[in-house]
Structures are given as structure tokens and as C-alpha cells.
Amino acid sequence: MDQTHTVPALTPRERAAAQAYLRLLGTVRAAFRTAPESAAPLAVPPAALKEAEEALTAAGLKGNEPRFFTLLLGYAGGGGASRGTG
Incomplete structure (x- = not known):
């Protein structure tokens, strides 16, 4: 039986939060690559x-990390249609 995971569409503010977090994550990763030791x-x-x-x-997600990371997983990990730039 095929089980597909449906990711709910993000609101514009949820999408902005996910994008900001991913930019922050990229910045931190770059800092680690620059001076790993x-x-x-x-x-x-x-x-x-x-x-x-x-x-x-703004997205109402501050202090609600479980919900935020669920949304982030959907956005960055295969949400496909829920992704967008604005």
C-alpha cells in the first residue's frame, strides 16, 4: 500500500520563517567550514x-519548536508544491 505524506501549504509568514531559518543554518554551516578547528x-x-x-x-511559531520543525521538514524536505519564494 502506497503511503504518501501530504504536507499542508504554508502561510506566507510560515514560509518566511522557514526561509529565514534555512538562511541562518547556511550561515552557521559556512562559519564552521571557514574555521573548523x-x-x-x-x-x-x-x-x-x-x-x-x-x-x-511573526508566524506565531516562537516557542513552538515542534510545530516549526514539522513545517520546516515539509518545506525543505519534500513539500514540493508548498515551497515558494514569497
Whole structure:
């Protein structure tokens, strides 16, 4: 029996939160690649953190990580039609 996982469409604010989080994740990954063995703390631009926090708050997801990560999985992990740029 074929089981397909249907991902609900994201609201524009949920999509913005997912996109901001993915940008933040990319920034952090780049910082690790740049200095993987450095003893210095990673430098993540405060603006990237602020953008992600504000997007989570605007989407009503701040403090609701389980829901956010469920939405993020759908957006980044195969949501297909629910993806968009704006």
C-alpha cells in the first residue's frame, strides 16, 4: 500500500520563517567550514539571528519548536508544491 505524506501549504509568514531559518543554518554551516578547528567562537551575524527570531515571532511559531520543525521538514524536505519564494 502506497503511503504518501501530504504536507499542508504554508502561510506566507510560515514560509518566511522557514526561509529565514534555512538562511541562518547556511550561515552557521559556512562559519564552521571557514574555521573548523579554530578555538575562536563562531561569528554569526546578529542580523541573521534577528531575522530568524522576527520571522518565527511573526508566524506565531516562537516557542513552538515542534510545530516549526514539522513545517520546516515539509518545506525543505519534500513539500514540493508548498515551497515558494514569497
